Amino acid sequence: MRSTTKRHRYATVVGILAGSVLLTAVPSAATTGGGSGVGDPYFPDDGNPGYDVSHYDVRVSYDPARPGHLDGDTTVTATATDRLDRFHLDLEGFQVGSVTVDGVPVRSVTRSGAHELVVTPAGRIAKGAKFAVRVRYSGKPVGESWHRLTNGGVSVTGEPHSATAWYPANDHPSDKATFRLTATVPDTWTVVGNGRPGPTTSPAKGSKTFRWYEDKPLATYLSTLAIDKFTVHTSKLADGTPVVNAYSPGAVIDPESEALLPEIIDFLASKFGQYPFSSAGGIVINGEADGGGDGPLALETQSRPTYSGVMFDASMVHEYAHQWFGDSVSFSDWRDGCTAECVAQYANQLWEEKGGADLDTGFYAGMVEQSEQDPGFWNVKLYDPGQGKELDPALYDKGSMMMHALRRTIGDAAFFGTLRQWQKEHRYGNATWPQFEALAKKISDRPDLTGFFGAWAHGTTVPERKYLYPGSLGRLR
Template identity: 40%
Template sequence: MSRSAPVVPALVLALALTACSGGVQGTPGGAGVRDPYFPKTGNGGYDVTHYDLRLAYDPGTRRLTGTADITARATTDLSAFDLDLRGLDVQAVTVEGRDVRWSRAGQELTVRPQDDLDDGETFHVTVLYAGIPVTITDPDRSKEGWLPTTDGALALGEPTGSMAWFPGNNHPSDKATYDIAVTVPKGLKAISNGELTAETTKNSRTTFTWHTTEPMATYVATVAIGRYDVTRSTTDGGLPVYVAVDPDRAAASRAVLAKIPEVMEWAQYNFGPYPFSSVGAVVDRADDVGYALETQSRPVFPGALDTPTLVHELAHQWYGDSVTPKTWRDMWLNEGFATYAEWLWEEDHGGDSAQDTFDALYDGDYFDTKEANEAIWAFPPAKQSSAAHVSDAPVYWRGAMVLHKIRQTVGDDTFYDIVQGWAAAHRHGNADTDEFTAYVEEKAPGKDFSGIWKDWLYGDGKPDRP
């Protein structure tokens, strides 16, 4: 005897299938984290914990070949997720070793795992890619990404350029550890962040392997390929120093680079313990790169550097690299601190006091031109008008003036407690402007900072005479 199957309503069937498959179905992760100035950068739905990048570069053809193994943790149930990658040709993508579907749209590489990822699940995605990397022109018209040089290439990432040479979650709010192996023609060197763990040569190609233990934002990851004179030393405290200099810049840079141990001792006294396992510098030709950048543990300098620039980029290792902004609107927390570090160095080494510098800026006597002196009042440091202005003068100079106003209000003892405590409280993390102002108020109870925040940090125009 047979009996026909009962009719099951579609909704009941769908709920039953969902229950059998392990719960709520995942949704695609966000394409962008809604940064106020770079909304398409970064991605939602996951947090990267480690990048393992294996790169090979031929300066003759300018072709880069890469394999990116990315370890991440889902922060929601995911049916798909995005990686940032601009240019380059994707050859294959796997998740947990299984081939998956993927698509490209602009800078978005959308990956669709065979099985949904559960909230909290750790997963591994591998991307094979190749091509001629692009150089990105920022909204402020500076160049970043992958910069071909006279004898190699230089990868610089602020604010969005890292996606030109590896896929990732390209936003400062997601920091990770790194292994970066770079294979180049024998005779060239490949410099990166952290520690050089291996150097091997085979078939006229040399591979340099670098390891970064401390969390690092994508924009301060770097690779420098070329002919470099390399020197290794240690500070009096035993901190390793690794310096790579283009031979044409070696003589002109020697005296300032020799100050690295002195600057580091001074910085640790003022800012607290150094947050990374080594320090150093990469010095390239000025016509290859037009600006210095605080690439983590190994800042990059164009041409022959000067002492204020060295102080600035090394101060960034605390403020910017270790304490990293949550969004690009918080850029002044990087540049204001690093610029004020220059003032403090001058004050401590027989130059103008920080008050002298503050007064000259306020009076319009600091720069050579009227336009440059007026530019620092174009907008408040914590409220840039657009992505084109995140690196403009107010972010640096008026940002430093905010710090000096805090120092005037609380006195030196409390000011240095704030400076060191801020670096310690957010070591290897992220922070924003609201957290900074709250921290200052907490550490100086009874002091009124409302005028500083209203007039100097957020106020339009030039504040009244202090």
Template identity: 40%
Template sequence: MTPPHRQPARHRTAVLATVPVAVAALLGAAAPAGPTTGAPGAGDPYFPLSGNGGYDVRHYDLTLRYDTTSRRLDATAVLTARATQRLTRFDLDLSGLKVTAVTVGRTEAGFRRDGQELVVTPRHALRAGQEFRVTVAYHGTPKPVTDPDGAADGWIPTDDGAFVAGEPQGAMTWFPTNGHPRDKASYDITITVPKGRTAVAGGVLLSERTAHGRTTFHWRETQPMAAYLATATIGKFQVERYTTRDGIQVYNAVDAREARAAAPVLKKLPSVLEWESKLFGPYPFRAAGSIVDHAPDVGYALETQTRPLYDSAPGLGTLVHENAHQWFGDSVSLTAWKDIWLNEGFATYAEWLYREQHGGRSAQQAFDALYARPASDGLWAYPPGDPGSGAHIFGTPVYQRGAMALHELRRAVGDRDFFRILRAWATAHRAGHATTAQFVRLAEEKSGKSLKELLHTWLYAPGKPNST
């Protein structure tokens, strides 16, 4: 996500998961849960009710039908999952929307709503290790959630469709999910919209067909994806398709009102991906592209997997930032939201590197300009390695001080080892998850230097650090 221009939310506020939990929750002891009951949250300290315990989702098959006039969504979600414990009951994250039926396997299951939780009781208990399918039929008018910082995310209506951006908790506004980034899955997303509208998701477009005044788009993402990185953005888009010389299938969808401003930047996408691939390793997905909507009230862009989503025509720096996330955030994903600097600090530093290597100011100059800010500046308000709450995860320290931490690392180990570290990080955790502690260990391993104190100072110490 680019540093958002946060505005007071104009939509209703959903029930937010902001109650404190024990650290043990991260190890699976989240919330009061019996031995056969899946926990109602993954236990993230910032969003304790995000995600669920007791199972891992392997695949989502979402079938959506959206009326852009009435703003009604009719949908069916089929989740293929594996039980990680014996389950007599488990939860799915779902905000709003009316559920009409739930089956587990081929058998109807009991269900009830509890805030943002859809509580499912299968007729027969699931064994630990058992593969199972959950089918949920639901409908309604999707509405975004309001995040702790006052911004809206999820299914955000626009004048010609919907801007669908799920970070950090908005996926549950449009499909039932195990919504924490720790549980990644593959996706099939089939979206039917009025003829003349285009519906865009991540991955590869398998089919597009029009009949009876409606067009259906079938998208598939085979690589593991966190729920917040899924999209189903709908609008009147101009579409451009091509394949890069590296074999990446590009699909750009651009609102006509943004097309002229977006064109020169989107033209650089292949060269940006090629440059990032040289620095970070091979591009981690089969598909790429951009969704450029006209959504002036949103105030941010998002690194939706394979196809970043922009609320207006992006600048070149934003294009570099969101596509750097395909390595840092999308392929290598968070284990807990407190580690979000691993996403945003890395993508911000990619912007610095791009400018440095394309005739702009150096990363050192960018660092110096920030470091010149007084100790009272908001840049030093809280440490990026643990911002302290969900309200701070998109704040300046996470982005800018996170990038400064990487620059201090670069100065400490030298360019050769620094770029080896970036590439090794993206390779070692490709399609998986990682933590800050793992990054520190890898940096020490690749450089042969002791870096704990340096990185602790820049990532966790309060106030303005001393620069080396």
């Protein structure tokens, strides 16, 4: 993703009907298992070490004629990794009507800070036990990722956070889960989400219920809810994978871009390995109401990226590269953004190369000429860039340069072998940038890459010339 929507966390005491919730164990005299947060250095309150989510069942009702209200009924299925006397959930805004654990009303629900709902179940949850938390809630969506569209619809997208604008979640990419969406809207509207479409029904006169199911683990910020009077085009890839493209009124419908998607997926699969998901397509929204525009220009919402205004080849290549790098293999924490953005941005260069571009004398030489004497271009690290810089432009620009320099350092066989092996080893899971460095050293049989990565991924100045012009790039000096 090139543009971001960030949700900044802060601490304050709020009442039971405001704030957000984060599924996390709270230490007490009777509770074993971690405190609030999994220890992400950039977002310390995110996540929880006391449980692991396996599935989200999210049910919402929304009428665009009543934009200040959403009804939600979400069940979070998880396994306790420690014994829990109480735990937290994360949900921005809303009035929480009821909470149950395995169908039993909880003993108490209180607020802690600005975004945590502290849930005390009727009885202790044993370590290793599977449990289901059902939360019923309603009210005005307030999260920064909730974007009202010009036509009256809604798109919920954002990075690093978005899910908690509409459902309770363990909001950290290290805890991925399968996802089911059931959404009821007036019958003149359409809902598009992640994964494969299920049956559409009419539960009452004047309404429709849409169903979507993502059967591969999903990081919460990659889930999406899109409601509009969409024009929907359906097709299939050569292997039968369903493709669903949805266009808001006024969005550009480009048949050539639609027709190009199978070629893009095949091309990326030739570089990275088999396409990891059971559906594909795109959601093309059109404008935000009330002078919005702070939402992402495009975001790699899993299996069906979201685009603003138009879907075109460069954006499609980038967001679809993320289906492998960022979605299938996700961050371990937010220091690891380069494992997604550096590769996805370089995928655009690979696409240009497919069209005949010489990346050495064109892309790379041009980038060096523009940036070599600019200290500001180099002063952000690609790994662990710093809090607030987790999606810094350096990951895209300097990052794509680093990927090309790495390719020229170790050769095509080792470079693409590393990318494919990365997918095999971590498919549907999480991994760190240091693990990527270790794998590149192993696949290339080049332990001396420590200096290369030190200069490019960990450095804050222009790499010395042996790393800036490695291998065949030396002829550009």
